[in-house]
Amino acid sequence: MRLEELQAAEQKLLLPTYERNPLLVTGGEGVFLQAEHGVRYLDLLSGIGVSALGYAHPVITAAIQAASASVLHTSNLFFHEGQAALALRLTEASGLNRAFFCNSGTEAWEAALKMARLYGTMRRGEGAALGTRFLAMEGSFHGRTMGSVATTHKEKYREPFAPVMPEVDYIPFNDVAALEAAWSNEYCALLIEPIQGEGGIRPVSQAFMDAARAVTQRTGGLLVADEIQAGFGRTGKWFAFQHYDVAPDIITVAKPLAGGLPLGAMLCTDEVGRAMQPGLHGTTFGGGPLACRVAVAVFDEIERSALLAHVTEVGAYFEQRLAELKQRHPQIVDVRGKGLMLAIELSDALDAKAVLEQMINTHHVLINRTSETVLRFLPPYILKAEHVDLGIAALDASLRHLNEKQLQAAAQTGGTIGD
Ligand SMILES: *Cc1c(COP(=O)(O)O)cnc(C)c1O
Secondary structure, eight states, rough: OOOHHHHHHHHSSSSOOOOOOOOOOOEEEETTEEEGOOOOOEEEEEEEEETTTTTTHHHHHHHHHHHHOOOOOOTTTTTOHHHHHHHHHHHHHHOOEEEEEESSHHHHHHHHHHHHHHHHHHHTTTOOOOOOOEETTTTTTOOSSSHHHHOOOOOHHHGGGGOSSSSSEETTTTTHHHHHHHHTTEEEEEESSSSSSSTSEEEEEEHHHHHHHHHHHHHEEEEEOOOOTTTTTTSSSSSSSGGGGGSSEEEEEEEETTBBBEEEEEOOHHHHHTTTTTSSSOSSTTOOOHHHHHHHHHHHHHHTTHHHHHHHHHHHHHHHHHHHHHHHHHHHHEEEEEETTTEEEEOOTSSSHHHHIIIIIIOOOOEEEEESEEEOOOOTTTTHHHHHHHHHHHHHHHHHHHHHHHHHHHHHHHHHHHH
């Protein structure tokens, strides 16, 4: 089917959930996607931070082939070798002790919320004074299921589905004074993204992270870090919280975990894990043999090819090239992020959507935007400096083109007024 036919069919058959770009993906290899008519796109988004090893990576292909020749699904009623193998790697890499596997980011976050409530229930049973409320951040995004939207700040995602889960409060991002004023033992958990993703690639400050650990420790509440976008190598460390000298009680992981297959995980300490009992939580598909085997293969490949060091290095180069671009284009007002989780903020004078269209349609470079003004880059970890140069050249040309167009428009309006 061609793009136009697909668009017509989807318009009739699917819920209008997405505003898709008019691009029909037909294949991919490395950091490039192939689209209709053989057009090649440099992918600086990797399916919203999912395809960490790019496309058609031989390690992933081999793991899928091996797993698919055996049992694809066992349910969680029986043992298979994958979950313990993956949990061992994730616990060693994170310093947390226990894992629960599921199928997506939002499910990992739901597991974290339930775990925090469960821990609170257990601690109250042990005589502790610990409430049931959650304290979350303005600008947060934690997913689309009911608990996740209840802890997601943007009203657009929450209000149409009201009433969502109650007992969630928000404080301004990175506001230490607001945190210290708001926090009390009414809260069972403080919810943060070490680097806000959908909120515009905003890293938590060291001071805020320190305060977050200190206040929660004071009351016995939990520090819960959503690492679904920033975790599993994206920032050059296994987990984004490791850039700070702070250990959370619970973290969630998903997007790049199985290199493109759906898989999520919630990791917690032994202390928190004490609260779980058989039958209190579960999933039919979560942590299946295929997804776990592929995730272990991705993990091994990140280690074998020293991709964490590579992400740090190529990420720093990317950031430096963006900073150079900022010198030449006053429309770029900020460059931020860590490793290969980067963004530029544009001045209000420029529409991020117009830049995006230039990048995709004219220069065949895939990126996306998190708001009207923020362009986001989440490329595969295998990105090379030469790919960064291609992306930067495309961005440079896109900004110059839009600038000239604006100047022309201004000149024309000026002329009309002058007449
Ligand atoms: C994407 C994302 C989620 C939701 O993950 P899904 O797999 O889409 O459910 C939650 N938290 C963060 C920080 C994310 O980036």
